Amino acid sequence: MAVTHPFMHEDEILTIKDLSLSFPGYHGYTQVLHNVSFSVKKGETLAIVGESGSGKTVTMRRVMQLLANVRTDSGRILLRKRDGTVLDITNISHKDATKIRGADLSMIFQEPMTSLNPVFTIGDQLLEAVLIHQRISKAQAMQKVMELLELVRIPDKARRVNDYPFQLSGGMRQRVMIAMALACNPQVLIADEPTTALDVTIQAQILALIQSLQEKLHISVVFITHDMGVVAEIADRVVVMYQGQVVEENDVHSVFSSPSHPYTQALLKAVPKLGSMTGRPFPATLPILEMSKELSRKPGDAAPQEKTIDTADYTKPPLLQVRNLTTHFIADKTFFGRTTHVVRAVQDVNFDLFEGETLGVVGESGCGKSTTGYSILKLVPAQGKVLFMGSDILTLPDSELKHYRRDIQFVFQDPYASLNPRIRIGTAIEEPLVIHNIGTPEERKKRVEYLLDCVGIPRKHKDRYPHEFSGGQRQRIAIARALATQPKIIIADEAVSSLDVSIQATVLNLMLELQKEFKLSYLFISHNMAVIERVSNRVMVMYLGHVVESGTRMQVFENPMHPYTRKLLAAIPVPDPTRRSNFGMLSGEIPSTIHRIEDATPRIEYIEVEPGHFVASTKEGISFGA
């Protein structure tokens, strides 16, 4: 029977009241949570959404008593047990916390690769989870393990139970993690970015699984995420966090239709929405400023407008022509060094890139989109032809290759790793100029300052080191460096994928504005269909190293012909709770690209369904899993 409590309604399981936390740092403690309050109701899915550093993960880890070295400044955490009694778990002992974890509250994490112990089979690990909290015989526990694997829909479970984690794909591992979290029938399942590391088609399957489990088991789910699309897809209620504070708490429809806090409003504008470009031939910037400016904007001020980018020039011959680009990596050799298996990372890829246009390359992990980018600059050994203004880059000797590397620059996904941590950013931006012997030291210094202006980094910061900048600023620095030699083409490999949505939006806007200013061509590689839709003139969809569909953005997005493109589009969570997708139709894993060396390479026939819109014939030997 439910017991009333001054802080807790009867339908609430978990209540966090006025929670403030501080972390130790160089200069004493820094407060990271400021009076956070919210509740989790019985049987609901509560999404906690926010950008990195907003405190969403820290809050739930504090609830689970998983933080060491923090100072709790104020607040209470209350849990309603199964028998209805309310328990204050703010400062319980380690022993009591262990009893609550698993039995009442259970947590799954972002990285399924590292959350499982690699030296035990998944069966053993599940068995352990079952036996810790329940006094039953091993045989009974084993039966329970099989039930759990059935529950999370792991195919061929009798065989899989004896597999080690490395034998399972990321999606399957996340299913095992969920099974483990459910082993002791928790009341609340806390999922911390459980699908962020997964491909969209796999993400869709995991989201569908969590939804169905919730209905079947009547548990509450707390879903921590940065992705507004995922929120719209599964949440009943939403808590929006920003800089350690709860800025908005409401039901999902209200949050999306009439967000009350300026931060939520800005966040929703920053997310590229799939379908928002329907009917528009040219890419456009997002209608948003930097978050600090958005938040300080007064109600009367004019909102920023979308700017259309129409620099693509199809009258001249293409800048870059790629013909039959093929890249194989050696996967396995015999003892004597003869190659037996190869990874067909890129297979017979053809495309043109025109001046001022953006060609979007989209696909899931392992589809060869990044390798395509590397191959063009000969960063990996490749075959085929890459014609840049008439001459073939791939056959050039290294001495001449250098000239082309001046005209084609790269922006990498991870701005933390692509800048040398020991080199000041001014020097890093100057480096391409030094390499290509452009200008005197004085001119180079001026150019660096100009480039810093272009990307919105204060000039006086040029003597700083990369670690002093945030991820978004670092990506701006990387872009400034790429622009240093006045290149004609920039290959952007997942250039905004590791950034928070509001930062992503400003970096995208920056890239589009620079395109307009310098008539740049982008080869824009991304797994994010919505971003690709926003920035591209033409789109190329890749799957298992092949191009399966290509055409103008309107052709591919508004009239997808290939089953894989359709599947990809269906799997994307749209940030609009009134348009929830039906993920039930999705299943299957992404097959391997490793082949025996003697296996015949499939020749793919392309059908031109409308002018410029090519689709791979599905009659050929590759399965598209759709």
Add this chain to the structure above:
Amino acid sequence: MAEKTITPFMIFWQKFKKQKSAMVAGIFIFFLILAAIFAPFIAPYDPYAIDYGNAMMPPSPQHWAGTDIYGRDILSRIIYGARISLTVGISSVTIGAIVGVSLGLISGFFGGFLDEIIMRSADVLFAFPGILLAIAVVAILGPGLVNVVAAVAIFSIPTFARIVRSNTLSLKESLYVRAARSMGASNKRIMFVHIMPGTLSGAIVYFTMRIGTSILTASSLSFLGLGAQPPTPEWGAMLAESRDYIGVADHLTIFPGIAIFLTVLAFNIFGDGLRAAFDPKLR
């Protein structure tokens, strides 16, 4: 963000400051180096001055560490000995480090046949116990301090080469090296601007610890009569001269022994502190 630029050195210093024992060791090494440089001004007596009338005197206000069998002041000899030990230790490891770092860099960066040759040669050197190798080198080249330096330098090379090679291998695959390559940077530039600075932290830690070991090896060789020759005030040689008097006049062996012990210990603790400060996992 603070207004002032935070250099990687400042971060290193922040972490190093917290290592109290390493700070103490560092201060000890600093004063040892000062003592070695200014030995003629500090030493109370001429380290070579023989005074048979005062032979084997125990410690006294005139001779703080007593006198040896020829009546020479032991404290003065130890202070002068610091010059020899530090010179031998630092110069031998410096030579070993320069050669080892270069070989490791080449080995890791270019790989293939060159890598095989360098690493297999290193394996051969590793197969010998260090002191045995040093004795062999001195046996070939003849006794003397310069040859001791050569011997110690040679067997420092393979470890430096391995440390730098493994760091090179991982940095070669780093994204910023790939970024430099995509900009058109030459091999030379990638090696020296982007890879080498990143491999040095491991080499510096080993460098410091190796100085301690080298001083010990050099002293051992001198003890065996293969290094510094009498009457040079070298710690190992001093021990060798006095070993017959253990139990009769213990101060003859105790003070040089303490000098060796403290110096080697200080370099090892200092090296440990550096390792902790360079380790990105420790905050």
